[in-house]
Structure formats: structure tokens, C-alpha cells
Amino acid sequence: MDKTSQQLEVVSTGTAAGVGRTLILLGHGSHLNADSAAAVRRHARAVRAQGRFGEVLEGYWKEEPSLRQLLRLARFRDVTVVPLFVSEGYFTGTVIPRELGFEWRGPVPPGGLSTVLEGRRVHYTRPYGVHPDMAEVIAARATEVCGEWSPERTALVVLGHGTGRDRQSQQAIEQAAAALRGRGRFAEVQALYLDQAPRVDDWAALTRSPDVVIVPFFASEGWHTQDTIPHDLGLTGAVTEFPELPGGPRRVFYSRPVGTHPAVTRVIVRLVEDSLDAPLSPEEPAWRAAGEALLRAARSSGGGLSVGEVQVAPLPGGGFDLRSQEDAGHSDLTPVALADLAAWTGRTADGAHRPIRTQRSLPRGWRAEVCAGELRAALHAVYPAVLEEASAWENGALPVVPWADTADRQSGLYAAVQRAGPAQVARARSTTCTGCLRTPLWAGEPLGTTFLAGDPQGLPCPEACTLLVAAVREELSSHQETPAQGEVTHV
Ligand code: SF4
Numbered sequence: 027m028d029k030t031s032q033q034l035e036v037v038s039t040g041t042a043a044g045v046g047r048t049l050i051l052l053g054h055g056s057h058l059n060a061d062s063a064a065a066v067r068r069h070a071r072a073v074r075a076q077g078r079f080g081e082v083l084e085g086y087w088k089e090e091p092s093l094r095q096l097l098r099l100a101r102f103r104d105v106t107v108v109p110l111f112v113s114e115g116y117f118t119g120t121v122i123p124r125e126l127g128f129e130w131r132g133p134v135p136p137g138g139l140s141t142v143l144e145g146r147r148v149h150y151t152r153p154y155g156v157h158p159d160m161a162e163v164i165a166a167r168a169t170e171v172c173g174e175w176s177p178e179r180t181a182l183v184v185l186g187h188g189t190g191r192d193r194q195s196q197q198a199i200e201q202a203a204a205a206l207r208g209r210g211r212f213a214e215v216q217a218l219y220l221d222q223a224p225r226v227d228d229w230a231a232l233t234r235s236p237d238v239v240i241v242p243f244f245a246s247e248g249w250h251t252q253d254t255i256p257h258d259l260g261l262t263g264a265v266t267e268f269p270e271l272p273g274g275p276r277r278v279f280y281s282r283p284v285g286t287h288p289a290v291t292r293v294i295v296r297l298v299e300d301s302l303d304a305p306l307s308p309e310e311p312a313w314r315a316a317g318e319a320l321l322r323a324a325r326s327s328g329g330g331l332s333v334g335e336v337q338v339a340p341l342p343g344g345g346f347d348l349r350s351q352e353d354a355g356h357s358d359l360t361p362v363a364l365a366d367l368a369a370w371t372g373r374t375a376d377g378a379h380r381p382i383r384t385q386r387s388l389p390r391g392w393r394a395e396v397c398a399g400e401l402r403a404a405l406h407a408v409y410p411a412v413l414e415e416a417s418a419w420e421n422g423a424l425p426v427v428p429w430a431d432t433a434d435r436q437s438g439l440y441a442a443v444q445r446a447g448p449a450q451v452a453r454a455r456s457t458t459c460t461g462c463l464r465t466p467l468w469a470g471e472p473l474g475t476t477f478l479a480g481d482p483q484g485l486p487c488p489e490a491c492t493l494l495v496a497a498v499r500e501e502l503s504s505h506q507e508t509p510a511q512g513e514v515t516h517v
Contacts, residue, residue: 046080055086112155188219332482
């Protein structure tokens with residue numbers, strides 16, 4: 027083994043006691059669709075199972091754990107952040123760097139970005155979609171859907187979203203299409219788009235082969251891959267016959283999106299390993315202290331520890347039982363494994379998505395039994411980040427971000443919230459925060475102690491979440507209110 031591979035081995039495998047590295051995988055997430063995070067969750071689980079990193083966390087723009095909470099959650103001082111996006115663009119170059127605290131705006135350089143944030147050494151990589159190995163993932167998706175196909179009769183269409191506003195977003199697709207063209211496995215390879223030319227609606231004119239396989243270059247299943255693309259192209263399933271097109275009959279094969287292919291996990295790991303150049307780092311003392319505080323609180327409360335709507339009860343063997351408080355004493359509950367707990371509790375009893383997990387809508391009917399070493403992860407699965415935020419609050423170390431600062435850093439569609447007056451923000455707060463267990467410190471609401479010190483409802487909210495920002499924007503579009511000149515929009 028040469029020196030470089032020895033170094034890679036040392037920095038990327040295993041975790042000696044108290045040292046390691048944290049890997050954070052970031053997705054877009056959604057306020058409405060629970061399935062939007064499924065691909066990130068699956069890749070995170072697969073990377074975690076490999077045991078190559080001391081810790082693997084997930085984070086999202088539109089749901090919890092949120093981008094703003096993530097660094098506080100990291101166990102180790104060395105943190106690598108990978109955006110699970112298929113291309114460079116507004117999110118990878120503006121939203122994510124801004125929300126994490128980087129000064130950088132624009133396309134991420136090939137070697138990534140490194141800086142120190144919240145005491146952590148943070149390395150931010152390019153999105154996995156630009157990695158050269160993605161060409162093989164596209165080919166794998168195409169092969170999967172075609173089955174018995176003849177490459178010399180088949181046109182491969184790599185379908186991207188595209189946008190006229192940011193030409194960067196098409197680079198990954200053009201690059202992958204060029205690589206596949208160069209390999210000559212398909213009669214033709216075209217990069218087509220939904221929102222820019224050349225458009226996928228023109229597939230029949232832009233390809234010649236009788237068989238066409240369309241592979242969506244999207245990170246996850248969603249509205250486009252499941253609804254708009256099949257609807258707009260007249261696709262009826264994985265294979266659609268078009269018997270009467272001007273040039274003769276054609277067949278269109280439609281694959282699942284590239285981002286959900288299991289081979290993407292390998293691309294992610296390679297992307298991270300290519301960027302590792304530092305030794306394993308120590309554990310954050312505040313991370314350890316928070317875990318110890320949780321165990322102390324859970325063991326010292328005779329009847330169990332109450333956290334929001336959850337009851338944590340100590341078990342005779344040293345483990346813990348978690349369940350909805352309303353299910354206390356019930357024996358007919360469904361046992362849920364720790365790995366499934368986030369997805370299980372991420373929907374209401376009616377199946378609705380819960381993007382902010384501390385909304386008062388925790389489903390009933392489940393129980394999770396975990397050992398002491400898993401308690402922290404179990405609480406995080408149900409209520410992301412509440413432990414770290416409560417512990418920081420108890421230690422006087424939780425920074426509170428007022429609404430004006432949150433509004434100031436919004437961009438794109440959400441920059442409009444900078445015009446919101448106090449009444450509009452207050453109305454958004456009453457519709458959004460009233461149903462939430464957290465106390466909005468950012469709005470000046472008082473909080474005494476937290477659940478760690480005996481108040482089950484003591485869950486601090488240091489900064490307005492994206493649901494609140496979206497609610498303020500909604501308020502603006504439905505009620506006009508012009509702030510008086512010089513008025514400060516603090517609430
Ligand atoms: S801003 Fe409101 S809804 Fe969002 S997490 Fe804080 S308290 Fe809950």
C-alpha cells in the first residue's frame with residue numbers, strides 16, 4: 027500500500043475512541059412530500075452501514091434536521107458536507123453555503139470549499155451529480171428499464187430539469203451525455219430538458235432511433251418524475267408504444283431517476299474519499315456533554331422522561347422505551363426499529379408529512395426499544411436537534427437569531443419576506459408556531475428550563491424555520507401591509 031492509500035485508509039475508516047469524522051448528506055426535502063427525502067435517507071443508511079465514517083447525518087433545506095441545525099449536531103470537529111443534488115445551481119452555490127455559514131457564493135470549485143464554522147473544520151464538496159462516475163449510473167438505469175435492448179437501435183435521452191436562469195445546472199448533464207456518447211454504447215445520446223432548449227417535448231424530432239430510453243437526471247422521485255414528465259410526453263408506463271409518428275413507429279422506455287439508484291452511494295463515498303486530506307478529529311465536548319445530560323435526565327426521572335409528546339421510560343436491563351405519551355401503558359403497540367423511527371414518526375396518523383417534527387401531530391401506536399448508547403439517536407429521529415438545542419440553552423450557549431436577520435439572508439423567491447411588517451410575521455407565527463412544541467426565542471418568547479431540567483414542554487427554537495419563512499411569504503401574497511418608513515421588522 028503506498029503512502030497516499032495508507033493515509034486514505036487511516037482517515038476514512040473506523041473510529042477510534044473519541045476520534046473520527048462526521049459526514050453530512052444534504053437534500054432539498056419538502057414541506058409537502060415525505061417521499062422527497064427518501065433517496066437521501068436510503069443513501070445515508072447505506073453509507074452508515076459501511077462503517078467508513080464515525081458518523082453520518084442527514085439534513086434538508088425544507089424539513090428537519092435543517093441546514094441551520096446541522097453543525098451543532100456534529101459529533102466530530104472534522105465535518106464533510108456533500109450536497110445530494112444532481113447538478114450545480116442555486117441550491118448548491120447559494121442556499122447551502124449561506125445556510126451553513128460560508129461566505130462563498132457561486133459554483134463550488136472542483137476541490138470543494140473548506141473553512142471553520144461553529145468551531146468545526148467544515149469541508150463542502152461539489153454535488154455528486156457532477157462526478158464522472160455518474161455516466162455509469164445513467165447507463166445502469168437505462169439498461170435496467172430496457173431489458174433486452176439493441177444499442178444500435180436505441181437513443182438514450184438524459185433528461186434534466188434545466189433552467190434559463192443558470193447555465194451551470196446543465197453542465198453535469200452535458201458532461202455525462204458526452205461521456206456516454208464517447209463510449210458508443212447507444213446509437214445516439216441526447217441531453218434534453220424540461221425548462222430550456224433542447225426540450226424533451228421534441229424528443230421525436232431530436233432522435234432518429236426506433237427505441238428511445240429516457241433517463242431522468244433527477245435526485246429523487248417527485249412531482250416531475252411521477253406526474254409532469256409522463257403526462258406531458260404521453261407515457262403510460264415503463265414502455266410506451268407510439269405507432270403513428272411521422273417517421274414510423276417508436277417505443278419509449280422511461281426509467282426511474284438516477285438519484286435513487288443504489289450505485290449513487292458508491293459515487294458519494296468516492297467523492298468524499300477524494301476530498302479527505304486531514305487526520306481523524308476529536309469529539310466535540312459539547313456533543314458528549316449533551317448525551318450525558320440526556321442519559322442523566324432519563325435515568326433520574328422515576329416515571330420516565332417527558333419530551334414534548336414523547337415518553338422515554340427506563341427499562342430494567344438499562345435500555346429505554348420511547349412512545350407517544352398518549353400510549354403510556356398500552357401493550358398493543360407496533361415495535362419500530364431505530365433505523366425506521368424517523369420515517370415512521372415523520373407522518374401524522376392520517377399519513378400527512380411532518381416537515382417540522384415538533385409540530386403537535388406525533389402519530390400514536392408505535393414503540394421503540396433502544397439501548398443506552400442509542401437513546402440520543404432515537405430522540406433525534408423523533409425530534410431532530412432538540413437535545414443539542416436544549417443542552418446549549420441550559421449552558422447559555424444557544425445563539426438566538428432574530429427574525430430580521432433570518433429575513434435579511436433570504437434570497438430568490440423568499441427575499442420577499444424582507445418586506446414583511448410585524449403584523450404579517452405575527453400572523454404567520456400564530457398559524458405556524460401555535461401548533462409547534464418549540465418556544466420561538468427568535469420572536470422574544472420567554473423560556474425557563476428545558477426538558478433536560480424537568481419541563482417537558484421546554485424545547486427552544488432559536489431561529490425561524492423554513493416553514494415559518496414560507497408562511498410569512500404566503501402572508502405577503504395574501505395581505506398587503508407596508509411597513510412605516512424606518513420600521514424595523516423585529517417581532
Ligand atoms: S419557527 Fe415556529 S414552527 Fe418553526 S420550529 Fe420554531 S416554533 Fe416551531
